[in-house]
Amino acid sequence: MKRFIPAWYSRNRWWESTSRPFYLKKQYTDFDDMISLMTMHSSNNVDYQLIVLSFSPYLRTFLHRYDLYESHYWSVFDEIQGIGHQTPQAIDYRDLSWPEGTEFIFTPFQIQAITGDNTFSKIHFSQEGYLMWVEDYKYSTIQRRFVFDDRGFISAVRTYTPDGDNNKKHYFSKDGEEIFVEDLNVNTVTINKNFQSKFKKVTYSSMAELIEEKFQSYVERELNEDDSVIVASDERHNSMMARTIDASSLCFSIFTERNKVVTQDLYDSISRAYYCLVDTQANQNMIEHYAGLNMNNFNLLRVTPFDAQSLPNQSSQLYDTYIGLWIDGLDEIEIREIVNSLFQYIQHKDGYKLKILTKSRDNLSQEIIDEITKLNELYHQEKKEISDVIEDVIQNKKETIIDVETVPFEEDLVSAISKLRVVVDLTLEPKLFLQICCIGAGIPQINKKRTDYVKHMHNGYIIEDISQIVESLDYFLVHLKNWNYSYAYSMRLSDDFSSINIIHQINQLFKGDVSSGT
Secondary structure: OEEEEOOOOOOOOOOOOOOOOHHHOOOOOOOOHHHHHHHHHHHOOOOEEEEEOOOOOOHHHHHHHOOOOOOOEEEHHHHHHOOOOOOOOOOOHHHOOOOOOOEEEEOOOOEEEEOOOOEEEEEEEOOOOOEEEEEEEEOOEEEEEEEEEOOOEEEEEEEEOOOOOEEEEEEEOOOOOEEEEEEOOOOOEEEOHHHHHHOOOOEEOOHHHHHHHHHHHHHHHHOOOOOEEEEEOOOOOHHHHHHHOOHHHEEEEEOOOOOOOOOHHHHHHHOOOOEEEEOOHHHHHHHHHHHHHOOOOOEEEEOOOOOOOOOOOOHHHOOOEEEEEEOOOOOHHHHHHHHHHHHHHHOOOOOEEEEEEEOOHHHOOHHHHHHHHHHHHHHHHHOOOOOHHHHHHHHHOOOOOEEEEEOOOHHHHHHHHOOOOEEEEOOOOOOHHHHHHHHHHOOOEEEOOOOOOOOEOOOEEEOOOHHHHHHHHHHHHOOHHHHHHHHHHHHHHHHHOOHHHHHHHHHHHHOOOOOOOO
16 A cells, blocks of 8 residues: 655644634645645545644645545544544534623624623634634733634644743643643643553653654554555655655655755655655756765656646637746746747737736736836837727726736646646746646647657747747747647647556556556
8 A cells, every 4th residue: 555644744843733714825835746646546546545744633624625535544643632533523613612791793804702801712714614713812912722623622722921922732632631731932742641651751852752653653553564655755754754664665755846955965864765756857866966976776766746637728719819928936037038028929919918927926026017017008009009989998998918827826827727828938947737737738838948748849849048939939829730739749648647657657666566556
């Protein structure tokens, strides 16, 4: 069986829950290589298990969000707190024991419960509508936070000092018994005397030490010799994995969105494993470089963690022709030069428009935003004369030739791509998910770097510098035959990057077994 260990961790205390109330929506996506690989196994009926090492009171609703609710999983905190697999159960905040005379005030983001002259509580909900936190305040200073599990009980209580600073966090069983206390100032963990028989120590120097003890016990009890464990590479747990899991079963997954740079320290933390998955050629080169320096024999596989799925392509049904430009990873000078080149290309073509794609508008400086505004105004100034009636309409709502669309999440990017005719990504390392999406939608790509996912003049065009953008765009936009060929080639290529083929490649990495998929 394959077992997946993700790194869905907080920035400070990595074992803390990353879930937040719905109005504090993250500006980054949780979607990663582990979610994608598990989805592939699930869709092909291949058995797997998820192992979660962080405190995850909202794990069920999180998995449901990514269509992984049926996943078989083991959670270290579930074992510590004595909780089995149960269906999520929503709690009605009105059923809680509120003081007599409590008044509820409804806001767009939360519910406030006025419990006294100087006391009140804030009631927070998840994006699925489940009760997450109830925070008690006195004189506008937080006193405690009750953390609710999505299975319908209080999982932990965080207490604060009279000044509102972090103090302690108390963890409970489903029956409301306190199991242990984490000191948030010195990081120690103290076991309650009623539960000390279930632990090897009474006091732990950190939560990480307690997690490793329980994880090691689980590995010794449950893991078999023929199991394969794929671990999301993260320096905060890599050493623990190497100490706990047999090297012949251990595989680390290097994922660019998580492992921004492959350093010597990162390599050292994964070097004890026999296997390694990498997502890009650049990461493979770095791993091979460090392996050569250390004379290690690594079983390395470069494989996309995203499978190519058939995506809708609406570009031929639209009146306008949209060119997509991915800018994340480019510096300001490059963005300005590329945008101006594309503006020169589309301004005199009927119905051509540029769609700038980015995960966050913060990636665009104010100077570039001003430049885009100036180019849009220039386009209107050079536009041919039109009738007074139409001009009056346009005065109220001016049409733009360059738009910026933010795509912070994968579903946003998929939606944006469905309307594009061609995609330009001139970053040093083209965005992997974008390339796979383009294959699924049959959209040609223009890149500066050769990858496994684009073949020159087939489903894309490889250029050496920006001056070649015009000829690359003309190749697909002027000659319909080339665009149609690119579409057909991408459809054939999507078979090579299908989920079952990726599973077969991973099986071959471990044991040469290609029969696990159905």
